[in-house]
Amino acid sequence: MNIKDKVIRIIAEQAVLEPSDVTMDSTLESLGIDSLGLVESIFAIEEEFDISVPFNANEPEASDFDISTVSSIVTGIETLIKEQKG
Amino acid sequence: MKKRVVITGAGTINALGHDVPSTLAAMREGRCGIGPLDIPDVDRLSVQIGAQVKGFEAEGIFNRQQMSLYDRFTQFTLVAAREAIAQAGLEFHGDLAAQSGVVLGNSGGGMTTLDANYRSVYEEGKNRVHPFVVPKLMNNAAASHVSMEFNLKGPSFTVASACASSNHAMAQAFQMVQSGMSPVMITGGSESMLCFGGVKAWEGLRVMTKDTCRPFSANRNGMVQGEGAGVFVFEEMEHAKRRGAEIMAEVAGFAMSSDAADIVMPSKQGAARAISGALANAGLNPSDVCYINAHGTGTAANDKTECAAVADVFGSHADHLMISSTKAMHGHCIGGTGAVELLACIMALRDGIIAPTIGYEEPDPECALDVVPNEAREVRVDAALSNAFAFGGLNAVLALRRV
Structure with missing residues (x-):
């Protein structure tokens, strides 16, 4: 399973949806994931890829990690993996 | 009685x-x-x-x-x-x-x-x-x-x-x-x-x-x-x-409320019900309150919700009262925090000194109240409130009066 599929699996599980229901342009809001769900998803992502995601719930826009869509999250994780494991 | x-x-x-x-x-x-x-x-x-x-x-x-x-x-x-x-x-x-x-x-x-x-x-x-x-x-x-x-x-x-x-x-x-x-x-x-x-x-x-x-x-x-x-x-x-004891302040009343909504996100309505309830319980008019010791955690969510609740309860008087958070000085002492913060209310009522909100750098339009930025003030205070809004949506507000 590649990075994109793993992220989609994590997000789908959080949203209680099938992975096929999660598209790259889905937003977390459109999937019904709230702020607690977001923090939980980030934790699952960190555990899955053994990386540290810089995310402060008080200023979600302040980090380079863009959470606006599934696509931007996948890109962000690919970058972090390169930086932290490359 | x-x-x-x-x-x-x-x-x-x-x-x-x-x-x-x-x-x-x-x-x-x-x-x-x-x-x-x-x-x-x-x-x-x-x-x-x-x-x-x-x-x-x-x-x-x-x-x-x-x-x-x-x-x-x-x-x-x-x-x-x-x-x-x-x-x-x-x-x-x-x-x-x-x-x-x-x-x-x-x-x-x-x-x-x-x-x-x-x-x-x-x-x-x-x-x-x-x-x-x-x-x-x-x-x-x-x-x-x-x-x-x-x-x-x-x-x-x-x-x-x-x-x-x-x-x-x-x-x-x-x-x-x-x-x-x-x-x-x-x-x-x-x-x-x-x-x-x-x-x-x-x-x-x-x-x-x-x-x-x-x-x-x-x-x-x-x-x-x-x-x-x-x-x-x-x-x-x-x-x-x-027994001739020295009296520091009077505890005039309190109110408690539950948001019954979210385990971590605060609710304006829950906070407002606790604040207005404390006023009613203490027999205070909103205009009697000169100072509020805020819950003021410094999180994005708490501070804007708290300010909105205060604005709702106090209406136009919200612009004439002072509200500060002392957590920028002593940190969030969690289960002990309301007790440490009551000291700021006592100082306001007994000594007429308002503890500041330190670390204040930029006004937030969603927190547009007099938050006593960075420097203490000397003002006579007759009545004060102390707010506490917990995770789990459990709110408790105390009202105090000068003696």
């Missing part, structure tokens, strides 16, 4: 000072008690700051047997209780002892005891722990030790409602004195979770800042944990007057 309730003693230990005078001096000066954490394994934490109590040597204060039974949160409580009860000048014998008790707020119990003992059994692989782990970590330990040290034989227990624990506890104590059930109640709260496990757990929520706490400031980015205790003597007013 309802009795009037006054405060005749106060004690504290927190990052700003080891007693009330030094704490109030620090609040007047707008001193910041936040700094690098000095705890084991701090290098494995992503949040490495806190408002720690520094220079506290329990060994000189408690004997060896006491040390084996007192977690840090109990030690803090006893230090604060000794100061408060000494100031009140009370000794508990006979009927007074039988009717007086201790109601304290606390959230985590003996976290440093838990942390150290988990470390020893899991990390070091030991199969034996000290026999007093349970009586040391139970979160009623502090209340029990206060009752034992001062011979308080009336109603005593611990209240746990996370960040509102102390306010809920003090509201309980207030009711007991107001109803005539107890002439004197020792109340307040304490917390000590600045240990590896305690901070690590908080890190997980991603609401902590890595630099500093800036309540109400547009660039605020989270809370900073503190530790400490605040303990007060709540006394029936005529009882206090008969």
Whole structure:
């Protein structure tokens, strides 16, 4: 399973949806994931890829990690993996 | 008939000072008690700051047997209780002892005891722990030790409602004195979770800042944990007057509410119901209130919700009152925070000095109230509120009056 599929699996599980229901342009809001769900998803992502995601719930826009869509999250994780494991 | 309730003693230990005078001096000066954490394994934490109590040597204060039974949160409580009860000048014998008790707020119990003992059994692989782990970590330990040290034989227990624990506890104590059930109640709260496990757990929520706490400031980015205790003597007013006790302030009323909504996100309606309820319970008009000690955690969500609730309750008077958060100085003392913060209300009412919100850098249009930025002010205050809004949506607001 590649990075994109793993992220989609994590997000789908959080949203209680099938992975096929999660598209790259889905937003977390459109999937019904709230702020607690977001923090939980980030934790699952960190555990899955053994990386540290810089995310402060008080200023979600302040980090380079863009959470606006599934696509931007996948890109962000690919970058972090390169930086932290490359 | 309802009795009037006054405060005749106060004690504290927190990052700003080891007693009330030094704490109030620090609040007047707008001193910041936040700094690098000095705890084991701090290098494995992503949040490495806190408002720690520094220079506290329990060994000189408690004997060896006491040390084996007192977690840090109990030690803090006893230090604060000794100061408060000494100031009140009370000794508990006979009927007074039988009717007086201790109601304290606390959230985590003996976290440093838990942390150290988990470390020893899991990390070091030991199969034996000290026999007093349970009586040391139970979160009623502090209340029990206060009752034992001062011979308080009336109603005593611990209240746990996370960040509102102390306010809920003090509201309980207030009711007991107001109803005539107890002439004197020792109340307040304490917390000590600045240990590896305690901070690590908080890190997980991603609401902590890595630099500093800036309540109400547009660039605020989270809370900073503190530790400490605040303990007060709540006394029936005529009882206090008969013995010529010095009265610091009157506790005029309180209200509690539950958001019944979300486990972490605050609700404006829940907060507003507690604030307006406290005014009604105390018989205050909104225009009587000059100062509010805010919950003011420095998180994005709390501060804007709290300001919106205050604006809703006070209407146009919201622009004429002062609201400050002292958490930027002493950190968020969790279950003890309302008790430490009550000191700022007492300073406002008794001394006419408003503790500032330090760390304030940029106005936030969603927090457009007079937050007393960075510098203390001298203003006569006749009535004040102290807000506490906990995770779990549990709110408790106290109302106080100048005597």
